[in-house]
Amino acid sequence: MHNISLDHGISASLHPASQHRAVLRLSGNRLSAAIADTDPGDASTPGAEVRSCYATDNNDAAVRTANAANQAINKIFKRFNDHPVNEQRRAQGLMPATGIVTRGAGMLNEVHNMLRHLSLNVAVVASERTVLGLCKLFHFKPVTDSRFTAMPDTDLAAKVKAVDTALENSDIVYLHIKGTDVYGHDRDPVAKKELIERIDQAMSPLLGRDIVIGVSADHSTDSTLGRHSGDPVPSLINSSHGRKDECKNFGESQCMRGGMGRIGANAFLLSMLDHMGCLNDYSPADSLFVRRG
Secondary structure, eight states: OOOEEOGGGOEEEEEEOSTTOEEEEEESSSOOSOBOOOOOOSTTOSSOOOOOOOBSSSSHHHHHHHHHHHHHHHHHHHHHHTOHHHHHHHHTTOOOOOOOOOOOOOOOOOOOOHHHHTTOOEEEEOOOHHHHHHHHHTTOEEEOOTTOOSSTTSOHHHHHHHHHHHTTTOSEEEEOOOHHHHHHHTTOHHHHHHHHHHHHHHTGGGTTSSSOEEEOOSOEEETTTTEEEOOOOOOEEEOTTSOOOSOOSOSHHHHTTSTTOSOOHHHHHHHHHHHHTOOOSSOGGGTTTSOOO
16 A cells, blocks of 8 residues: 555554454654554454554653554545455455554664574575565565465465475575464364364474474464463474484474473574584673573
8 A cells, every 4th residue: 555644643554464464664864663463353253343543651752653553544444445456345245354453553773683693594485474574674684485375275385395495505404384373263263173184294304303392382362262372382302313202293382292392482592503503602792692591
């Protein structure tokens, strides 16, 4: 969407991401991320009230930003309301898609990244726009293909083949698969289980080689509730020269008894890097990324 002019010289633009998602970008002087979401979340659906954005910190920049966000949302509503797609939906007796809800405000700042700090070449095999956005932010190499989707129908064999190719010129290749999360939101645990089994099969060409493989997730998605949950995610590291524990299967109950214990994402990455021989034996230069105490 082209720039939308707002008050006080602020402009807004809407950038499409995966599925129903998009990024609302506000540009201008004296803006702040200290604003509330307009997204009501899942707790009170259906029929949850979408409220206006408001400042969560008592400062002029936050108030200015919240007002700009509300103004942008209203202008976007007017554009969407008159859009030919919505006119067609009304003619078909369907609900029009006329608005957006916002959440997770943030500011674009300099980002410190452990992998770049260690001068590692990183490739990202993905289709999901949020992941590719982070890839761009960190100056990693994106690997995309029309066969890759952010849905369960993604071509897993093609993705693993892309990983294999990228490993020729990369120190680390991140493979992102979104479909399990989709099935969790759809409350379809059987389909989620079957997709995990297909992922297992697709990854088999990477086994038996002198590479370190880590498997984890950014969060749990409860297939009963259909939403994200705070449950720990099962994770594993496969390394030809690493220690072995007593886990014979990969799942929540098995991994709870595993040798890694319950660790955070940063520690998981550090463990992988240690297996790869990439760390500097507690160099003071790495202290930005390693919590002490």
